[in-house]
Amino acid sequence: MKKFLQLISILMAIALVIAFVPAAPFSSMADETAPAPDRADVRLGWIDENQGPGVARWVDENGNISKQPGKAKAESQSNSTQETQEEKAGESSQGSGTSQSATGESGQAETQAETQPETQPATQPETQPAETGRQIDPALPMVALTFDDGPYAPVGNQIMDSLAQYGGKATFFVVGSRAAAYQTELKRMVAEGHEIGNHTFDHKYLTKLNGAQIQSEINRCNDAVFAASGVRPALVRLPGGLKNHTVLANVNAPIIMWSIDTLDWKTRNTSKTVNAVLSHVKDGDIVLMHELYSQTGAAALEIIPKLAAAGYQMVTVSEMAQYRGGVVPSGVYSQFHR
Ligand code: NI
Numbered sequence: 559m560k561k562f563l564q565l566i567s568i569l570m571a572i573a574l575v576i577a578f579v580p581a582a583p584f585s586s587m588a589d590e591t592a593p594a595p596d597r598a599d600v601r602l603g604w605i606d607e608n609q610g611p612g613v614a615r616w617v618d619e620n621g622n623i624s625k626q627p628g629k630a631k632a633e634s635q636s637n638s639t640q641e642t643q644e645e646k647a648g649e650s651s652q653g654s655g656t657s658q659s660a661t662g663e664s665g666q667a668e669t670q671a672e673t674q675p676e677t678q679p680a681t682q683p684e685t686q687p688a689e690t691g692r693q694i695d696p697a698l699p700m701v702a703l704t705f706d707d708g709p710y711a712p713v714g715n716q717i718m719d720s721l722a723q724y725g726g727k728a729t730f731f732v733v734g735s736r737a738a739a740y741q742t743e744l745k746r747m748v749a750e751g752h753e754i755g756n757h758t759f760d761h762k763y764l765t766k767l768n769g770a771q772i773q774s775e776i777n778r779c780n781d782a783v784f785a786a787s788g789v790r791p792a793l794v795r796l797p798g799g800l801k802n803h804t805v806l807a808n809v810n811a812p813i814i815m816w817s818i819d820t821l822d823w824k825t826r827n828t829s830k831t832v833n834a835v836l837s838h839v840k841d842g843d844i845v846l847m848h849e850l851y852s853q854t855g856a857a858a859l860e861i862i863p864k865l866a867a868a869g870y871q872m873v874t875v876s877e878m879a880q881y882r883g884g885v886v887p888s889g890v891y892s893q894f895h896r
Contacts, residue, residue: 726872
C-alpha cells in the first residue's frame with residue numbers, strides 16, 4: 559500500500575510538470591528543427607529543382623523562383639520527383655547512344671518523310687552554319703563542345719568570347735521557350751558560326767509524350783529559334799537523352815547524344831568539369847556541358863585554350879558530322895570517332 563501511494567505521488571508530480579510547462583518552447587523547437595530546403599541559400603542564381611540536368615529555375619535576391627531572371631514570380635513546381643529519377647536514369651545511360659544508333663537509321667527516316675510531310679525537314683539550306691572563311695583540316699583531330707539548356711547570355715557570351723580567341727565553334731542545344739528572351743545571344747551564335755541545336759520547346763521528357771506531342775515539342779523549338787535568330791536548328795538533343803521507339807519515330811532530325819559526360823550540372827565544380835574533358839578527350843568526341851552554370855563557363859575558359867594547345871579543332875556537331883560520315887534524320891549519334 560505504501561508503494562502504491564508512492565507511485566501515485568510520482569505520477570501526480572509528472573502530471574503537474576507536464577501541465578505547467580508552457581507550450582511555446584515546443585513549437586519554437588519544431589521551427590528550429592524543420593529541415594531547410596536545399597535551395598534556401600541560393601540567391602541570384604540557377605537552381606535545379608529536378609536535381610538533375612534540365613530546365614533550371616532562377617532564384618532572385620528575395621528567394622522568388624521564376625523561369626528566367628527578371629520574371630520573378632513563384633511558379634508551381636511542375637516537375638515531379640518521378641521525372642528526376644527518370645532524368646538521372648537517362649543521363650547515366652549515356653553510353654548507350656552508340657548501341658542504339660543502328661535502330662534509327664535511314665529506313666525509318668524515309669517512312670517518316672513520306673508520312674509526315676508537314677514536319678520540318680532536318681536539312682534545309684537555311685539551317686547550315688555560316689561558313690565564311692572557315693578552315694577545317696579533316697586530317698587533324700576535332701572535338702565538338704556542346705552546351706545544353708540555354709540560352710543564357712552571361713555564360714554563353716563567356717564561352718563565345720573564348721572560342722573567338724581560339725578560332726573554335728560550339729553547338730548550343732537550346733530550350734525553345736527561352737529563345738525570345740535571349741535573341742541577342744542567339745544572333746551572336748549565328749553571326750560567329752556556332753550551331754544552334756534543338757533541345758525541345760520546354761524540356762519535356764519525350765518518352766512521356768505521344769507522337770503529336772513529341773513533334774510539337776520539336777517544331778515549336780525550331781520555330782522559336784528561327785523567330786529569334788533567323789536560323790532553324792538541324793539537330794536535336796533529347797532532354798535527359800531519353801528515347802524510345804515513339805521518340806525515334808517522331809523526331810525527324812538527327813539525334814545527338816554525347817561521348818563525354820562532364821556531369822557539370824551535378825558537381826558544379828570547375829576543375830572537375832575541366833578534368834572530365836581533358837582526361838578523356840579524343841578525336842571525334844562530343845562533350846556534354848550545360849550553359850546555365852557559372853562554373854561551366856569558368857571551365858570552358860580553361861578547356862578551350864588547352865584543347866587548342868593540344869591540337870584539337872573545336873567544331874560544331876554538323877561540321878564534324880560532315881567530315882565523319884554524315885547524319886540522317888532519326889539517326890542517333892554519340893560520337894564521330896574515326
Ligand atoms: Ni537538358
